[in-house]
Amino acid sequence: MTFELASPALARALAEHGYVVLTPVQAAVLKPEAEGRDILVSAQTGSGKTVAFGLAMASDLIGAGDKVPDVGAPLGLVIAPTRELALQVAQELRWLYSQAGARIVACVGGMDPRSERRALEAGAAVVVGTPGRLRDHLERGALDLSRLAAVALDEADEMLDMGFREDLEFILDATPETRRTLLFSATMPKSIVALAKKYQRNALRIEATGGETGHADIEYRAVRVDPREAEKAVINLLRFFDSPTAIVFCNTRDSSRHLQAMLQERGFTAALLSGELGQHERNLSIQALRDGRARVCVATDVAARGLDLPTVGLVIHADLPHDAEALQHRSGRTGRAGRKGVSVLLVPPKARRRAENLFAEAKVVPDWQAPPTADEIRKLDRERMTRDEAFSGEPSEEESEIAAALLGELGAEKCAQALARLLRARLPEAEEVADPGHAPDFASGKAPRGGRQPLAGGVWFRLDVGRDRNADPKWLLPMLCRKGGVTRADIGAIRIFPKDSKVEIAAAAAEAFLHNMRRPGGDPIRVERIGPSGDNAGPKERQPRKGEKKR
The missing domain is CATH 3.30.70.330 (RRM (RNA recognition motif) domain)
Known part of the structure; x- marks a missing residue:
C-alpha cells in the first residue's frame, strides 16, 4: 500500500478491497492543507469520489482512533440527487467504515419512511439520503442534526438542476454552524459557486479533473450505421466486445422497452432501467445486473447518473445523447476508477454533423468505423471458445469417467463437434450489417431488396x-x-x-x-x-x- 491514513480501521478496509494507490481526488482530500477545512471539489463520475468524501469525513467522525463514537445522533450526512446514487453511496460507506463500527442509514424516496424512522431511532453514525426524504424526516422530527460534524453534497450541480435548491438550503440551515461542508460537483456553474459561498467558510478548491478531455480510461468510437439497421448494430457490438456488463442508452421509454424485448428475443439477458419503473422494479433490475443474472442494461438517461456497476466495460448510445454533458455522464458508467471501458455512439449519416459537434464540445476524439461484421464476430467466437470456463479447473472423477465413455463410444471428432454446437447455441446469432458509407441503396433511402418469398395460398x-x-x-x-x-x-x-x-x-x-x-x-x-x-x-x-x- 503506497498511502497512509490516520485511521487504522479505514486503512484495513481499503486494503481488504484491494486499494494499492488512491485516485487523484482521494489523494487530494487527504492532503495536509485540506485537513479540517471545507472543500469545494470538481470531480467527474467514476473518479472514486464516494470513497474520497468518506475519507475526508473520517477525521470528523473518528479522528485518529479506531471506532466511531456513539453520541446519540448522526455525526455525518451525505446528500445525493437520486435514489440509486444514495443507495450506492451508503453501500460504499458501509464497507469503508465497517471496521470502525459505524452504522450507515439510507433515507431515500420510494422506500418505506416508517422503516427509515425506526433505523434512525436505533442510531446512525452517518445518514445518506435524497433531499426530499431528508427534509421530510427533519420536518417530522425523526432526524436530529444537532451533533453533525460533517456534511457532504454529492453531485451538487445535478441537485440544483433537479430543483432541490430549497430542500438543500432547508437541510443545511438545520445543521450546526461548526460543521464541515464538503461539496462535490462535476461542473462549477454560478449556482454552485453561490451555494458554496453561502454555506462554506474559507473553502479549499480542489480541481480533480486534471484538465483531461473526457475520461482518460474511456475509448470513444463512432459507428456509422443505417438507421434501419441500428438494432442489428447493437447486437453485433454486444457480441463483438462481449463485456461482462454493458449499458445501452435510449432516449425514450418506448424505444428502451422495445430494444430490451428485442435483445431478450435474441437470447441476451437484458434488464430494463427507465423512469416509468417503480423503485422495487428498478432495484430488481440493478440487482440482476450486479449478480450477473443480466449482462445488458437497457436504460434511459435516468440511469446516466449514479449507477455504479463495476463490471461495465461497454456503453452503447443507441440514440445520440441530447448534449455533451449527457454524453459524458452516460459514458462515465464505464472506465471507472482506473478500469478501461469503451463508449460507442451509433451515428446515422444524417446525424454525423451533430455527432461531431457533440464530440468537439465534450473534447473527445472518437475512432470512426463501420459496425462489426458477422464474420469478425464468428472469428472472435472461435478464439473465445478455447478460453471458455468449461475448459478450466480440474474435472471430477465422475466427469472423467463420462468423458472417457463418450470418447470411447463416439470418438474425439464427434465429441468436439457436439461441444462446439453446445457452445455456439449459448451465443446470440450475429447479424449481417452494412456500412452505410458503402451501401449503394442507402443514399437514395430505398429499402434493401430481397427478403422472404411469398407462399402459395398463404x-x-x-x-x-x-x-x-x-x-x-x-x-x-x-x-x-x-x-x-x-x-x-x-x-x-x-x-x-x-x-x-x-x-x-x-x-x-x-x-x-x-x-x-x-x-x-x-x-x-x-x-x-x-x-x-x-x-x-x-x-x-x-x-x-x-x-x-x-x-
Missing part, C-alpha cells in the same frame, strides 16, 4: 408494430415463431410499413397462429387477419395513367 395478418417502433424482419421472425407457435417454413413474406407490418402465414397454420398470438403474455402486439394472400396486404404501386410519367 393468409395475411396485420401487426400493430411498424418502422416507428423499429420493427425488423430479423426481430419479427423469431418472435412470430415463438409466440405464434409456427415454424419458419410457415412464414412467407413480411412487409413492414411506417405504422404496422403484414406477415403471410401458411393456410394450414393460420388458425393456430392467430389463436396463439392473441394469448396473453409476451410481446403486447395486436394481430388481425386481413385476408388471403395478396388481399389488403399493403399499398400497391399506382400505375401511371396514359401520358403520365412514372414517379
Whole structure:
C-alpha cells in the first residue's frame, strides 16, 4: 500500500478491497492543507469520489482512533440527487467504515419512511439520503442534526438542476454552524459557486479533473450505421466486445422497452432501467445486473447518473445523447476508477454533423468505423471458445469417467463437434450489417431488396408494430415463431410499413397462429387477419395513367 491514513480501521478496509494507490481526488482530500477545512471539489463520475468524501469525513467522525463514537445522533450526512446514487453511496460507506463500527442509514424516496424512522431511532453514525426524504424526516422530527460534524453534497450541480435548491438550503440551515461542508460537483456553474459561498467558510478548491478531455480510461468510437439497421448494430457490438456488463442508452421509454424485448428475443439477458419503473422494479433490475443474472442494461438517461456497476466495460448510445454533458455522464458508467471501458455512439449519416459537434464540445476524439461484421464476430467466437470456463479447473472423477465413455463410444471428432454446437447455441446469432458509407441503396433511402418469398395460398395478418417502433424482419421472425407457435417454413413474406407490418402465414397454420398470438403474455402486439394472400396486404404501386410519367 503506497498511502497512509490516520485511521487504522479505514486503512484495513481499503486494503481488504484491494486499494494499492488512491485516485487523484482521494489523494487530494487527504492532503495536509485540506485537513479540517471545507472543500469545494470538481470531480467527474467514476473518479472514486464516494470513497474520497468518506475519507475526508473520517477525521470528523473518528479522528485518529479506531471506532466511531456513539453520541446519540448522526455525526455525518451525505446528500445525493437520486435514489440509486444514495443507495450506492451508503453501500460504499458501509464497507469503508465497517471496521470502525459505524452504522450507515439510507433515507431515500420510494422506500418505506416508517422503516427509515425506526433505523434512525436505533442510531446512525452517518445518514445518506435524497433531499426530499431528508427534509421530510427533519420536518417530522425523526432526524436530529444537532451533533453533525460533517456534511457532504454529492453531485451538487445535478441537485440544483433537479430543483432541490430549497430542500438543500432547508437541510443545511438545520445543521450546526461548526460543521464541515464538503461539496462535490462535476461542473462549477454560478449556482454552485453561490451555494458554496453561502454555506462554506474559507473553502479549499480542489480541481480533480486534471484538465483531461473526457475520461482518460474511456475509448470513444463512432459507428456509422443505417438507421434501419441500428438494432442489428447493437447486437453485433454486444457480441463483438462481449463485456461482462454493458449499458445501452435510449432516449425514450418506448424505444428502451422495445430494444430490451428485442435483445431478450435474441437470447441476451437484458434488464430494463427507465423512469416509468417503480423503485422495487428498478432495484430488481440493478440487482440482476450486479449478480450477473443480466449482462445488458437497457436504460434511459435516468440511469446516466449514479449507477455504479463495476463490471461495465461497454456503453452503447443507441440514440445520440441530447448534449455533451449527457454524453459524458452516460459514458462515465464505464472506465471507472482506473478500469478501461469503451463508449460507442451509433451515428446515422444524417446525424454525423451533430455527432461531431457533440464530440468537439465534450473534447473527445472518437475512432470512426463501420459496425462489426458477422464474420469478425464468428472469428472472435472461435478464439473465445478455447478460453471458455468449461475448459478450466480440474474435472471430477465422475466427469472423467463420462468423458472417457463418450470418447470411447463416439470418438474425439464427434465429441468436439457436439461441444462446439453446445457452445455456439449459448451465443446470440450475429447479424449481417452494412456500412452505410458503402451501401449503394442507402443514399437514395430505398429499402434493401430481397427478403422472404411469398407462399402459395398463404393468409395475411396485420401487426400493430411498424418502422416507428423499429420493427425488423430479423426481430419479427423469431418472435412470430415463438409466440405464434409456427415454424419458419410457415412464414412467407413480411412487409413492414411506417405504422404496422403484414406477415403471410401458411393456410394450414393460420388458425393456430392467430389463436396463439392473441394469448396473453409476451410481446403486447395486436394481430388481425386481413385476408388471403395478396388481399389488403399493403399499398400497391399506382400505375401511371396514359401520358403520365412514372414517379
